[in-house]
Structure formats: C-alpha cells, structure tokens
Amino acid sequence: MGRFIVRRLLQAIPTVFGILVITFLLTRLSPSDPIALMYANQPEVSPEQLASIREAYGLNDPLPIQFARWVGRVLTLDFGTSFFYHRPVIELLAERIPNSLQLSLAGLLVSVVVGLPLGVIAALNRGRFPDHVIRVLSVGLNAVPDFVLGLLIILFLAINLRWLPAGSMNVVGEQCTFCWDRLWHLAGPVLLAANGGIAALPRFMRAEMLEILSQDYMRTARSKGLAEKVVIARHAFRNALIPIVTIFGGVLTVLVSGSVIIEVVFNWPGLGRLIFDAANAKDYPIVQAAVLLASLLLVISYILRDLAYAWVDPRITLGR
Amino acid sequence: MTAIAVLLVLVVLALSADVLSDHLFRTGFGDIDLPGAFAKPSLEEPRLWFGLDALGRSEVVRMLYGGRVSLFVGVFGSLVALTIGLTVGMTAGYFGGWWDDVAVWMITTIESIPLIYFLIMIGLYFKLDAVSLTVFIGAIAWLGAANLARGQTISLRGRDYVTAARTVGASPGRIILRHIFPNVLPLMVVVLMLAVGGTILAESAISFLGFGIVPPQPSWGNMLSGATQYYFKGPHLIFFPSAAITLTVLCVFLIGDGLRDALDPRLRGSESIARR
Numbered sequence: 001m002g003r004f005i006v007r008r009l010l011q012a013i014p015t016v017f018g019i020l021v022i023t024f025l026l027t028r029l030s031p032s033d034p035i036a037l038m039y040a041n042q043p044e045v046s047p048e049q050l051a052s053i054r055e056a057y058g059l060n061d062p063l064p065i066q067f068a069r070w071v072g073r074v075l076t077l078d079f080g081t082s083f084f085y086h087r088p089v090i091e092l093l094a095e096r097i098p099n100s101l102q103l104s105l106a107g108l109l110v111s112v113v114v115g116l117p118l119g120v121i122a123a124l125n126r127g128r129f130p131d132h133v134i135r136v137l138s139v140g141l142n143a144v145p146d147f148v149l150g151l152l153i154i155l156f157l158a159i160n161l162r163w164l165p166a167g168s169m170n171v172v173g174e175q176c177t178f179c180w181d182r183l184w185h186l187a188g189p190v191l192l193a194a195n196g197g198i199a200a201l202p203r204f205m206r207a208e209m210l211e212i213l214s215q216d217y218m219r220t221a222r223s224k225g226l227a228e229k230v231v232i233a234r235h236a237f238r239n240a241l242i243p244i245v246t247i248f249g250g251v252l253t254v255l256v257s258g259s260v261i262i263e264v265v266f267n268w269p270g271l272g273r274l275i276f277d278a279a280n281a282k283d284y285p286i287v288q289a290a291v292l293l294a295s296l297l298l299v300i301s302y303i304l305r306d307l308a309y310a311w312v313d314p315r316i317t318l319g320r
Numbered sequence: 321m322t323a324i325a326v327l328l329v330l331v332v333l334a335l336s337a338d339v340l341s342d343h344l345f346r347t348g349f350g351d352i353d354l355p356g357a358f359a360k361p362s363l364e365e366p367r368l369w370f371g372l373d374a375l376g377r378s379e380v381v382r383m384l385y386g387g388r389v390s391l392f393v394g395v396f397g398s399l400v401a402l403t404i405g406l407t408v409g410m411t412a413g414y415f416g417g418w419w420d421d422v423a424v425w426m427i428t429t430i431e432s433i434p435l436i437y438f439l440i441m442i443g444l445y446f447k448l449d450a451v452s453l454t455v456f457i458g459a460i461a462w463l464g465a466a467n468l469a470r471g472q473t474i475s476l477r478g479r480d481y482v483t484a485a486r487t488v489g490a491s492p493g494r495i496i497l498r499h500i501f502p503n504v505l506p507l508m509v510v511v512l513m514l515a516v517g518g519t520i521l522a523e524s525a526i527s528f529l530g531f532g533i534v535p536p537q538p539s540w541g542n543m544l545s546g547a548t549q550y551y552f553k554g555p556h557l558i559f560f561p562s563a564a565i566t567l568t569v570l571c572v573f574l575i576g577d578g579l580r581d582a583l584d585p586r587l588r589g590s591e592s593i594a595r596r
Contacts, residue, residue, distance in 0.1 A: 018429030023441070030445030139577070143570035145521050147528050148562040151548060155558070159551060257434035261525055275437060276529060279444045291441050295433045302432065 004310055012299050019295045020074065023288055024067050035059065079289035084281040089289045092274065097293070100270030103262065104255045106190045111197020111251065116244070118198070119205020120237060126210065134202050141199035146258050150192050150265035157188060164188045166266075189266040196254035204247050208240035245309045252301040256294055323574040330568055334387035361556050382538040383560055389539040390568070393454050394520035400458025401519070402512055405465025410496050410504065412466070413473025423470065427463050435460065435522060436529070443531025450539075453532055457519055465511050472504045506583045513576030517569045524565050540565050 035054050039045045045053075058066060073079075079089035122134040141149075158166040165185050212218065213236055221231045260272035267273070271290055278286035361379075412423035442448070442456050476482060477500075485495050526532035527541030535542055540561040547557035 014425050015428050015432055018425060019432060022429065022433065026441060026445055139573060140570065143517070143573055144566050145524055145528075145562075145569070147525060147544065148566060151544075151558055151562065155551060155555075253431075253434065257436045259434075260436045260440065260529065264529060272436075275440055279440050279531060282444065284444075287441055287444055291433065291437045294437045298432045298434060 001310070005307065008303055008306055012303060015299055016296070019292065019299075020071055021067070023291055023295075024070060027284070027288055028063060028066070074292070079292075080285040082278070082283055082286050084278065084283040084286075089285045092286060093271070093289055093293055096269060096271045096274045099268065100259055100263070100272065103186065103189055103193055103268060103270060104259060106186055107193025107255055108197065108251065110190055110194035111201060114194065115198045115201025116205050116241075119202035120209055120232070120240075122202055122206040123209030123213065124232070126206075131206075134206075138199045138202050141195055144195075146192060146195065146261040147265055149195055150188075150262065153188050153191055154265070189262050189268050192262045192265070193255060193258065196258060197251045200247065200251060200254075201244070204244055205240060208243055209236060212236050212239050242312050245305065245312055248305050248308070249302055252305065253298065256298050256301070259294075323571040323578075326567065327571040327575065330387060330564075330571075331391060333384060334391050336384075379557065379560060382543060383540070383564060386538040386540045386543055386561065387564060387568075389450050389533055389537065390520050390523060390541070390565070392450055393457065393523040393533075393539075394516045394568075394572075397454045397457040397461065397519040397523070398512055398515035400455060401461040401515055402465050402508060403462075404458065405462035405467075405511075406469050406501075406504070406508065408462065409466035409469025410473045410500055413470040414477055414492065414496055414500065420470075423466065427466055430460060431463050436525060439522065439526040440529065440531050443526060448532060448534070450533060450537070453523065453526075457522055461515060461519060461522070464515065465508065468507060468511060469504050472507060473500055476500050476503055510576055510580045510583060513572055513579060517572040517576065520565065520569055520572070 035050055035057065039050065039053075054060060058069060061069075077090050079093070081087065082089055082092060085092060118134050118137075122131045125131045153164075154166050157164045164187050166188075218231065218235060221235045222228070226235075259270060260276055262268065263270045263272035264276050271294060275287055275290035275294075277283075278290065408423050408426070412420040438460055439456070446452065446456075448456070473496075482495060482499055485499050490498075523532060523539065524541030524544070527539045528545045530542070530545055533539035533542055535546070543561045544558065547554060547561070550557060
C-alpha cells in the first residue's frame with residue numbers, strides 16, 4: 001500500500017505540471033494587458049511608465065523564463081496581490097476554502113446517503129413501480145441544469161414556503177461554522193450540490209446490485225437460511241459498493257465544478273463565488289489562482305479516490 | 321420516439337427563428353418596448369405569447385433565437401469534441417508509445433481542471449461569441465470520447481483482421497480509417513448524444529454566469545441570468561428558458577439512453593461523464 005501511494009503521488013506530478021502550463025499559457029495568450037488593467041483607474045500613469053513597469057515585471061522576457069519564474073512563485077504560495085481587494089491572493093483563497101469544503105463534503109454525504117439506498121430499492125424492485133420512479137427521477141435530475149434547480153429551490157423553499165433562507169452562510173451578525181443557523185443555511189445549497197450524485201449513483205448502484213443478486217453466492221447465502229435482510233445488507237450491498245468507488249471521480253468533478261453555480265445562486269462565500277466575483281471585477285491574479293487551486297483540489301480528490309479503490313479492492317495495481 | 325419528435329420540433333423552430341419573427345411575431349429579438357416591460361404571457365398578439373422581458377422585448381422571439389445559439393453550441397461543440405477525441409483516441413490507442421503517453425497526459429490534465437472554472441477563465445481572457453465558445457467547449461470536452469476511442473482501439477488493435485490488414489501492407493492511416501473507425505463509430509453515436517446534452521448544459525451555465533454568450537445576443541442561459549433579478553415581477557422570464565433547457569437536454573439524454581441500450585449495454589450511466 002505504501003508503494004502504491006508513492007507511485008500514485010508521482011503520477012500526479014505531470015498532471016500538476018500540465019495544469020500549470022495551461023493556466024500560464026491562457027493568461028499569456030490573452031489579448032488583454034494585465035499591466036494596463038492594473039493601472040486602469042490611474043490615467044496619470046503614462047504609456048512609457050507602463051512600458052517600464054512591464055519591463056520591471058519581466059513581461060518582456062521569453063515565455064519559458066517567465067513560466068519558470070512564475071512556477072517558482074506558485075511553489076512558495078505567492079500568487080500576487082488582488083487588484084480589487086489589495087490583499088495577498090493566498091489569504092483570500094485560504095478564507096474561502098473551508099466554506100467550499102464544508103458545502104462539497106455535505107453534498108457528497110447527502111448524495112451517498114440518498115443515492116445508494118435508492119439504487120438498492122430500484123434493484124430489489126426491478127421492473128416494478130419504485131424502479132420506474134427512481135429511473136425517471138435520475139434521468140430528470142440529470143437534465144435539469146444546476147442553476148435552474150437552484151432557482152426553483154429558492155423560489156419554492158425560500159420565497160414561497162419560507163422554510164429556508166435564500167442565501168449566504170449565517171444570519172446577519174451570527175458567525176459560526178457548526179451550529180443550527182449554519183445547518184439551516186446549508187440545506188438549500190447542499191440539496192443542489194447533492195443533485196449530481198443523486199442523479200448518477202442510483203443507476204450505478206442498481207446495475208451493480210442486479211449483477212450481484214444473480215451470483216451463485218447469493219443463492220448459497222439464502223439456502224443456508226440467512227434472513228433476507230442479512231443477505232441483502234451483508235452479501236449484496238457490501239460487494240456492490242466496491243465498483244461504486246470508481247464513479248466517485250465523476251461525482252467529485254461535478255461537485256467541484258458545480259460549486260461555482262451553487263455558490264453564486266446561494267451567495268455562499270466559497271471558492272466558486274470568489275472566482276465569479278473576481279472575474280466580474282477583472283481581478284486576474286485571483287482568477288488564475290482559483291483555477292489552479294480548484295484543479296489541485298480535483299487532483300487530490302482523484303488520488304483519494306484511487307487510494308480508496310485500492311483499499312477496497314486489493315487486486316488493483318497502478319499501470320495500464 | 322416522443323423525445324426525437326420533440327427535439328425535431330425544437331430544432332425546426334430554432335432554425336426558422338428569422339422567418340417566424342418577421343412574419344408571425346413581427347418583432348426582432350432586440351426590439352425594445354419599455355412601457356410593456358414584464359407583460360404577462362397572453363394570447364392577444366403572437367409576440368405576447370410568452371410575455372415581455374425587463375426591457376419589453378418579446379420573450380417568445382428571444383427564446384427562438386436563444387434556442388438557435390444553445391442548439392448550435394450543443395451540436396457543433398460536441399462535433400468538434402468528437403472529432404478531436406476520435407483522432408487523439410484512435411491514434412494514441414493504435415500507435416501507443418510516446419504519443420499515447422502524451423495523449424493520456426493531456427486527458428488527465430484537462431480532466432483535472434473543473435469545466436466551469438476553465439470556461440470562466442477563458443470567458444474572462446477572450447471575448448466569446450457563439451462560434452469561439454463552440455470551439456473552446458469542443459477543445460475541452462473531447463476527453464470522454466478520446467478515452468473510449470482509445471480503449472476500444474487498443475482492444476481492436478490485436479484482432480486478427482487488423483493483423484491481416486497489416487500483413488498485406490495496409491498503411492496505419494488506412495487501418496485506422498477503414499478497419500478501426502467503423503467499429504468505434506456505433507459507440508461514438510451514443511457519446512455524441514450525451515455530449516450534446518452536456519455541452520448545452522455547459523453553455524447555458526457559463527452564459528448564466530455572464531462569461532459565455534454576451535447580451536444583446538440571447539441564449540437560454542443568459543436570458544435566465546437577467547431574469548433572476550425579477551423573481552416577483554416576471555416569474556415567466558425564469559420559467560420559459562428553464563423549461564426549454566431542461567426539455568432539450570432531457571430529450572437528448574433520452575435519445576442517447578435509447579441508443580445506448582440498443583447499441584452497447586456496457587456504457588450504462590455515462591452521462592455523468594458528459595455532464596462534468
């Protein structure tokens with residue numbers, strides 16, 4: 001297992017390098033000039049001064065040199081200063097990450113707690129009414145865009161029924177991370193975050209369960225007189241879980257990528273909301289750093305997924 | 321079957337947006353009628369069928385033009401993605417070696433950048449219109465197709481008929497085009513349908529956030545982003561674009577689902593890949 005972890009971590013290095021190259025190149029290829037934007041509100045700065053600033057920042061050096069210098073700074077967690085907030089970007093990111101993680105992890109938890117049992121129910125009632133309902137539900141949820149679902153949640157649960165708040169993390173004046181007030185504010189966004197998983201998980205779980213239910217050892221378990229509950233829970237459900245780990249990659253991607261929409265719709269001050277606000281304010285350093293960080297989170301989640309997979313199924317080895 | 325019919329109607333409506341707005345609705349997508357802003361849907365005049373938006377523009381006409389953009393980006397974005405994915409996937413799978421390593425590296429790298437973040441960054445750095453957005457989405461969304469094509473090609477590469485073709489001196493290009501491509505194609509039809517749904521969702525999401533299709537050009541996504549400020553005044557402005565996106569994507573996924581069941585049961589549930 002130790003060797004597996006090390007090898008998997010080494011495999012992530014080229015990926016991270018690729019992410020760095022893409023974010024760097026996109027920034028450099030952009031037709032807009034960061035220096036001109038930085039001083040957009042100070043018309044007294046002359047074009048000659050802008051040119052010398054550009055020289056001082058090393059923007060006239062060859063691209064590979066600029067890239068190496070930039071990677072060096074990124075490695076020391078120096079992402080520059082925000083044009084808009086006038087604070088180090090790393091501070092702003094560090095403030096937002098816990099909020100995003102809280103939301104994503106809660107969403108993951110809800111989608112697993114709701115999605116897996118739905119899949120089991122569908123498999124046990126194959127071809128009957130509950131199976132059809134769950135199928136329609138998951139196909140339907142897959143087709144509804146996140147922001148539409150978010151708007152519906154706000155429209156009905158927050159505005160019409162007044163059960164939930166329409167946005168933000170706490171009541172004004174309240175500041176807490178684990179309390180009823182936060183949980184109440186978390187409900188709407190988590191419902192939305194869990195949507196992707198609730199749409200995808202039941203279908204996989206159903207397929208896995210059906211395959212396992214037809215295995216010989218199921219008949220053996222039944223014939224030795226085990227209660228049906230025990231057969232399903234211990235023999236079928238646990239074995240069906242193993243391949244499910246693989247699709248967590250997809251669920252995680254949806255969670256991290258979808259966080260922008262969720263946080264914008266519910267005004268949740270996480271990483272997604274930060275990149276949205278920063279992009280609107282043309283705050284380049286934050287956008288670049290947020291993309292890097294979100295990608296890094298995804299790389300880490302993929303590593304964790306692979307480790308979990310190796311852990312539940314010892315036959316897995318790295319390589320093609 | 322119903323799904324195909326509904327989708328066809330939507331496509332025809334979107335394609336005839338010009339004709340319909342000239343002759344039936346008698347108003348363009350940008351014609352402003354401020355006194356009539358937020359008019360509720362009514363059957364009095366054709367242009368009022370879906371009501372008017374915040375600037376008094378006819379919602380039904382904007383829906384037609386918006387549908388044009390959404391469907392264009394959806395279909396052509398997926399075609400671009402499929403073309404890149406097939407080319408990279410089949411060549412990587414067939415030749416192996418360093419090119420395969422590079423292909424796998426590109427796939428894992430792009431896969432690790434969350435799509436919406438990626439698109440926001442692109443939308444911020446470049447001015448996007450329907451065509452450039454299509455190209456960008458296609459250039460990002462080819463991973464699923466490439467992965468499947470690569471896997472399929474690797475399993476086909478060792479088949480006897482491919483070896484036979486090679487022994488009679490067929491060039492690699494000919495083998496890929498004439499012997500491997502036709503066998504990968506059925507799978508790709510399914511992937512294409514799922515990708516169209518995923519691409520329409522991606523376009524609407526990025527336009528909703530304001531970094532995709534820029535107003536005054538309507539798209540279903542950016543119509544919604546304007547509408548969110550008017551929960552109370554104009555709920556119909558939220559309803560129609562939402563319903564249109566959901567209906568379209570649902571139809572596309574249902575068709576993809578049907579094709580998948582007909583062609584290849586191994587692909588179960590891969591729309592979560594398309595969704596990203």
